[in-house]
Amino acid sequence: MYDKTVDKPLLLNNEKKKTFKLGHDFRTQFELGIMLWPSILHIFIFVIIPLFGYIIAFKDYDPVSGVAGIFSSAWNGWNNFMIMFNSYDFIPMLRNTIGMNLLASFVSIPVTLFFALFLNEITSSKFKSFVQTATYLPHFISWVIYGGLFVTLLRSDGAVNYILKQLHLVNKPIPFLSDPSFFWGIATVTSLLKDLGWGAILYLAAIAGVDMALYESATIDGAGRFKKMFYITIPCIKPTLMIMIIFAVSGILNNNFTQIYVFQNSLNLPTSQVIDTYVYQFGLQQLQFNVATAIQLMKSVFALILLWGANSLSKKMTQSGLF
Amino acid sequence: MVQNGVRSSRTFQIVNISIMVILVFLAVYPFFFSIINSLNDGTDLRRGPVLLWPRVFRFDSWEKVLSDSSIIKAGMITLSRTIIVTVIQIFNTALFTYAFSRPYLKYKKFYVAVGFASMYFPGALIPTFLLYNWLGIYDTYWVYITPILVGSFFNVIIFNANYKAIPESLFESAKMDGANEFRIFFSIVLPLSKSVIAAISVFVAVWIWNDYGTTLFFTQNTDLQTIQYYILKLIMSNAGADQVSSAASQNADITKLINQTGIGRTTAETIQLAAMVIASIPMIIMYPFTQKFFIKGVMLGSVKG
Structure with a gap:
């Protein structure tokens, strides 16, 4: 890791600027990842996962069956939508x-x-x-x-x-x-x-x-x-x-x-x-x-x-x- | 011709100032009304509301609200939640946006996609309810904290616009000197973004302090009530007197508070008004101080974002 800081001026002097790009090293990307991933993970859990919950709109879902029931309950097509449209x-x-x-x-x-x-x-x-x-x-x-x-x-x-x-x-x-x-x-x-x-x-x-x-x-x-x-x-x-x-x-x-x-x-x-x-x-x-x-x-x-x-x-x- | 113009301009200014004074009155008077009515004697108030100044000045309603243990508890829950979430969420947004704003970040498109997805795909009530149950945070204090530790992607966009004002050469020279990303964030970026941090903190804190949906949707335990929810129940139980009462109004400690105060110096109405005034004091104190910060924040967000 320490080598990088020594390398930099050398590379720059050798007119190889294009091969070395600032911040493209593994360590920098790793640090940026640490900054980003807790939030990304949080978004996955609290925003992306609930999107799958929308499938109960097409299912005969029983609230008692909990989360497992979301996947195990039977499909019932557009039935829930029909109930909605026919409601007064x-x-x-x-x-x-x-x-x-x-x-x-x-x-x-x-x-x-x-x-x-x-x-x-x-x-x-x-x-x-x-x-x-x-x-x-x-x-x-x-x-x-x-x-x-x-x-x-x-x-x-x-x-x-x-x-x-x-x-x-x-x-x-x-x-x-x-x-x-x-x-x-x-x-x-x-x-x-x-x-x-x-x-x-x-x-x-x-x-x-x-x-x-x-x-x-x-x-x-x-x-x-x-x-x-x-x-x-x-x-x-x-x-x-x-x-x-x-x-x-x-x-x-x-x-x-x-x-x-x-x-x-x-x-x-x-x-x-x-x-x-x-x-x-x-x-x-x-x-x-x-x-x-x-x-x-x-x-x-x-x-x-x-x-x-x-x-x-x-x-x-x-x-x-x-x- | 010229005089005519001056006269019409003066008329316009007078009309305009009058309109503004009326609008200021409309914005401020409802609060003034609730303050003076909450400070009036309860029994006296039955004769009719006071419009300018209390007829019989009494501090009893305020004392009763401030000494009621369930209101204090609701206040503490709201306050602790507001502080914890605001601090973590703002820090997290600032950090996330820093990494996100780096030109050398790889796979940026992926992060953009996730961010925009979180913004445009609205969370549905029932799936969220099921998720909270599954995670075990339903009807616990954690439901007030965990789901909002990461802020809206809108805030990332506003932070990003503000970070762009920092000259890129500053980052480059720090990097050349061997500073790692965290060092750059803490010693360059954070000190230079005080005003956006202040602005967004106010937004977030106001939002959390004012939120009652979380309590309504995701808790049942009366020990987990927030101050806003508590006041909502007070309002509904008062309104419920002549209307069909709602589910929220049937609550043991509300009934206790009102029965206790049914006669004498305080009434359900003065208690409700006093609670409303007291619960808005923190926001009223906070907003003029930070005004210059958040206007800057909003403007940057709207112009550059």
Whole structure:
């Protein structure tokens, strides 16, 4: 091993640079391996091995049979998927999942973008950073606490109904949490409020990267504040915007379980049951392991297709994508 | 013409500042609301919530929460888990990314493939549940630690972008001088990546502190509750009063805590609000301090990654 350090200058002097490449010796590779392999092994155990568990979606699996049962249980083809499709819960669940995600994306992407654009127009940098710091706050609070806060505020004897009553706007308290017609709205507004400040960071970073000369020449040409926003800033940050849209499209089947579970109760279930909560309820609480896995397998496959599709469409249209 | 422009610009600034003030209010007021209500007398609160300042100031709910043994235990579990996992995971990610970022690493494609696979193949609930059972970590403290000792590959990408800012000549000269890979990592790379380490540590710590899914999915023992799960049960048992109660609300120590506090200076509601405020204090204290670090981290990740 010691020889290597002696060899190096010799090799370099003999103009044999190409035969010796720095770091290609066994010892270096071995050390790098020590750094890499614990993580690789961990990924194999906790990410790759569970992928094999997806096969119980095609099996007649009995939870009692344990891990061995995954392989020994009988195949039953597409049966679990048929049970899922024929379930009365399936269509409402799919509608809630996609509907809530579409609503959230349609609201949060433009609102966050405009928040960033308007925040960028604030001239006082102290006030700007104060606004940023204050609006990050909810992002660091757990959904249990943030959602719980809104549960408290929206209860029939909560602050919102109290204020509405004091203002004589309502006679009876509005059942925000038990009436299914409010659920999508509550989910959208709370997730918007929670991540508005945080989501704006990405846009602000992109806006900061726009060439100042463009604004200067636009000002000389007589463009106003809004013209500059629409014809310079937005086109310049299109790659960032596209990435956000790709994420939104590929995550359309992926609800925020941590959020929805906090607001969910048996009365608002018709509009609050989504794939993720259904998998938990059906799988872990009712022990229908194979059907729950079938739902999740279908969801994962569609999510991968959507991610790939959104990415290639974005590449074609704007020459920018995620990968 | 010019004056008109100035006037419209001033109007815009006023409107804009007003919008920002409203947004700040919307972000901050819910917390202020929970603080003042948790500090109000419980019986008095039944008359209606306080909106600006406690009507009858009482510290009793806070005292009760801070002296409740099951809340303290849940807090300790959450705190210990957060510290252990953050330290190991960040160290591990930094080390992994160092090796991963070396231009002379062989079979790099393999590591890239494994990393991306871990990012894009989502873990399914049931197979994960079966795996944890098989490994024997289901319903033990280890379920809070073991599965997340290795972080997301996203963090590797962010670390990688930051390592690229270190001049390659530094590594080359260290290597020429005979320093081994660990030496280079500890004495060159780690000291130069303090800001990304701080940034990602905050992300990871916040995520773990706020996590309740692990408790919900993979534990049953009430001795293993995390603080977030405990508060979730408090919320559900309070909400359950006028709704059909959920499984999580039926829990012995929650019932004990609420029954004990049903009358007098504290109520189930003030206890819940006090617990919520106390559980968010660590995150609220932490985030403004590290703000400049994590903005740097996010920006590097988004621009270069």
